[in-house]
Amino acid sequence: MMQGYNFAYLDEQTKRMIRRAILKAVAVPGLQVPFGSREMPLPYGWGTGGIQVTASVLGRNDVLKVIDQGADDTTNAVSIRQFFARTAGVATTTRTAEASVIQTRHRIPEQALREDQIIVYQVPQPEPLSRLEPSRAETRRMHALADYGLMHVKLYEDIARFGQVAISYDYPVMVNHRYLMAPSPIPAFDNPKMHMMPALQLFGAGREKRIYAVPPYTEVRSLDFDDHPFRAGRAPHACGLCGATDSYLDEVVVDNRGGRLFVCSDTDYCAERRATGHVGADGVQEAAE
Amino acid sequence: MAYVAVKGGEQAIANAHAWLAEARRGDPAVPEVTLSQISEQLGRAVDRAMGEGSLYDRELAALAVKQAQGDLIEAAFLLRAYRTTMPRFGHSLPVDTAKMQLRRRVSAVFKDLPGGQVLGPTYDYTHRLLDFALAAGGNPPPAPQDQADATAMPRVADILGDEGLIERDGAEDGEPGDLTREPLSFPAPRDVRLQALARGDEGFLLAMGYSTQRGYGGSHPFAGEIRMGEVSIELEPPELGFAIDIGEITVTECQMVNQFKGSKTVPPQFTRGYGLVFGQTERKAMAMALVDRAMRAEELGEDVTAPAQNVEFVLYHSDNIEATGFVEHLKLPHYVDFQSELESVRRMRAEVAQLAEAAE
Numbered sequence: 001m002m003q004g005y006n007f008a009y010l011d012e013q014t015k016r017m018i019r020r021a022i023l024k025a026v027a028v029p030g031l032q033v034p035f036g037s038r039e040m041p042l043p044y045g046w047g048t049g050g051i052q053v054t055a056s057v058l059g060r061n062d063v064l065k066v067i068d069q070g071a072d073d074t075t076n077a078v079s080i081r082q083f084f085a086r087t088a089g090v091a092t093t094t095r096t097a098e099a100s101v102i103q104t105r106h107r108i109p110e111q112a113l114r115e116d117q118i119i120v121y122q123v124p125q126p127e128p129l130s131r132l133e134p135s136r137a138e139t140r141r142m143h144a145l146a147d148y149g150l151m152h153v154k155l156y157e158d159i160a161r162f163g164q165v166a167i168s169y170d171y172p173v174m175v176n177h178r179y180l181m182a183p184s185p186i187p188a189f190d191n192p193k194m195h196m197m198p199a200l201q202l203f204g205a206g207r208e209k210r211i212y213a214v215p216p217y218t219e220v221r222s223l224d225f226d227d228h229p230f231r232a233g234r235a236p237h238a239c240g241l242c243g244a245t246d247s248y249l250d251e252v253v254v255d256n257r258g259g260r261l262f263v264c265s266d267t268d269y270c271a272e273r274r275a276t277g278h279v280g281a282d283g284v285q286e287a288a289e
Numbered sequence: 290m291a292y293v294a295v296k297g298g299e300q301a302i303a304n305a306h307a308w309l310a311e312a313r314r315g316d317p318a319v320p321e322v323t324l325s326q327i328s329e330q331l332g333r334a335v336d337r338a339m340g341e342g343s344l345y346d347r348e349l350a351a352l353a354v355k356q357a358q359g360d361l362i363e364a365a366f367l368l369r370a371y372r373t374t375m376p377r378f379g380h381s382l383p384v385d386t387a388k389m390q391l392r393r394r395v396s397a398v399f400k401d402l403p404g405g406q407v408l409g410p411t412y413d414y415t416h417r418l419l420d421f422a423l424a425a426g427g428n429p430p431p432a433p434q435d436q437a438d439a440t441a442m443p444r445v446a447d448i449l450g451d452e453g454l455i456e457r458d459g460a461e462d463g464e465p466g467d468l469t470r471e472p473l474s475f476p477a478p479r480d481v482r483l484q485a486l487a488r489g490d491e492g493f494l495l496a497m498g499y500s501t502q503r504g505y506g507g508s509h510p511f512a513g514e515i516r517m518g519e520v521s522i523e524l525e526p527p528e529l530g531f532a533i534d535i536g537e538i539t540v541t542e543c544q545m546v547n548q549f550k551g552s553k554t555v556p557p558q559f560t561r562g563y564g565l566v567f568g569q570t571e572r573k574a575m576a577m578a579l580v581d582r583a584m585r586a587e588e589l590g591e592d593v594t595a596p597a598q599n600v601e602f603v604l605y606h607s608d609n610i611e612a613t614g615f616v617e618h619l620k621l622p623h624y625v626d627f628q629s630e631l632e633s634v635r636r637m638r639a640e641v642a643q644l645a646e647a648a649e
Binding site for chain 1 (some may be wrong): 298299301302330364369370372373374376469470471473474475571601604605610611613614615616617618621622623624625628629630631632633636637640
């Protein structure tokens with residue numbers, strides 16, 4: 001473990017400040033709580049909010065999993081996992097089921113989370129209205145009044161112009177019938193997993209200095225209209241390696257002739273399936289290689 | 290098969306760091322620079338790193354400049370990340386820049402004034418000709434010396450203030466805000482705004498200040514005074530009840546004097562724009578003073594129309610550590626979101642094609 005720094009890097013006063021913000025966020029689901037975000041040794045926009053939240057909830061007996069794009073081995077996930085391995089010395093895992101704290105960027109694991117787990121989302125832009133109204137003084141007022149007409153108009157205009165809502169990730173949700181919330185840039189495919197999730201969901205935005213939360217078993221509805229219900233898209237294929245048809249897929253370019261391979265973005269989910277004998281159309285070839 | 294599951298991120302990162310260290314050192318046949326060489330001979334770089342890094346420590350700043358291969362935003366980032374681990378044990382009394390040990394003092398609004406104009410070590414009147422003698426190295430002849438002038442050198446703003454020609458200024462009582470501890474909120478008080486500007490990116494402030502001169506929120510500024518030198522830092526620990534001197538720092542201060550026609554409640558008088566930055570950083574102090582004044586538009590009853598007058602816009606975008614992090618985060622993998630966009634575009638294109646077919 002790294003010498004000269006406190007457990008999980010942040011000093012205890014800072015952790016207490018962050019925990020107070022987390023408690024407030026849990027008490028008012030979906031409300032963005034400003035907090036004294038610290039300058040971390042990793043760049044803003046690279047997970048500093050998630051890291052601060054994780055550092056504040058992490059205990060010595062926790063088992064940490066860090067994913068980026070659903071994968072444990074993407075460089076930034078590796079970097080953040082190493083950061084906690086160095087500063088907190090906690091056990092780490094790539095297996096969703098074994099983790100007590102999961103820090104994620106852009107995905108929710110395919111495997112359903114449990115009550116004894118916490119998922120920490122890295123959030124680049126906590127303000128769901130930011131693209132419609134740049135002033136935070138103004139969006140704050142809109143949240144206070146639950147004045148979300150602007151977002152409904154945006155969805156309506158999308159439907160009028162494109163025949164569908166043209167938001168495919170960071171799709172806005174209504175939490176506990178009260179606050180409009182940015183689910184972070186997860187694909188809309190993942191939105192339904194947030195609804196009534198048994199695990200505690202925490203969101204940290206370091207650069208924008210906001211924390212918000214969805215407590216266990218809270219209603220999280222993706223915005224839609226009665227005649228245009230929310231629909232989540234995924235590539236219409238089966239995973240080439242494990243054959244899954246229910247997982248979110250990455251599209252991998254395999255040659256210069258238009259060849260594509262679709263594979264699970266959740267690397268742990270895919271590996272677990274293959275370990276239990278599931279084989280996709282391209283998986284056999286992989287085994288033969 | 291062409292597809293290989295991407296593994297080994299850990300090793301790739303370690304290798305990248307090793308390569309970086311080698312590249313940083315450069316040709317090992319060339320002597321390595323020392324921290325004292327950097328702080329002595331690249332002092333302006335050290336000053337900028339200290340200012341934007343919000344940490345006054347020449348040695349650490351020199352290390353940051355070395356470690357960052359001279360990338361000053363990266364150097365400021367290193368200093369900030371170090372600074373954030375330090376406990377905060379109080380705040381100093383306001384520095385008294387009237388008592389500054391001056392190395393430079395110029396006023397553009399008076400031909401002469403008590404203490405006179407002092408050019409100091411400035412590039413202002415150098416002709417920008419590459420000095421090939423400098424390339425060869427060697428020590429310059431010693432600069433002429435004289436007895437220190439003991440004349441008090443009052444601040445120009447105080448001279449104007451004695452006549453009531455410029456608005457009063459002064460810190461409010463109470464603890465100054467600190468945006469490294471508390472998040473920004475609006476309306477942001479002036480102490481927090483000035484802190485943000487003092488930490489802000491020199492290039493950003495320069496462009497914003499420049500924009501006010503070109504008509505985007507102009508405030509008819511005069512450089513009332515620019516001074517650079519050493520000031521004492523005094524701290525008053527509550528258990529002592531009196532101030533103690535904890536050291537001195539070099540700062541550059543700029544007071545802009547701006548036209549103001551007066552309002553219903555205030556007679557016509559000059560208004561202030563203020564800049565104060567660590568080290569010898571005159572360009573930034575001047576730009577800061579322009580932007581500070583521009584951001585006071587609302588308070589002074591002026592129309593808020595230009596970017597530099599928009600407090601939220603300036604404060605949210607002046608910090609280069611935040612900006613560089615977010616701009617550069619675009620190089621992180623985004624393929625999950627891109628995939629969802631791909632599917633969405635394909636779906637929309639299919640619908641358009643269907644409609645076109647149906648129409649035929």
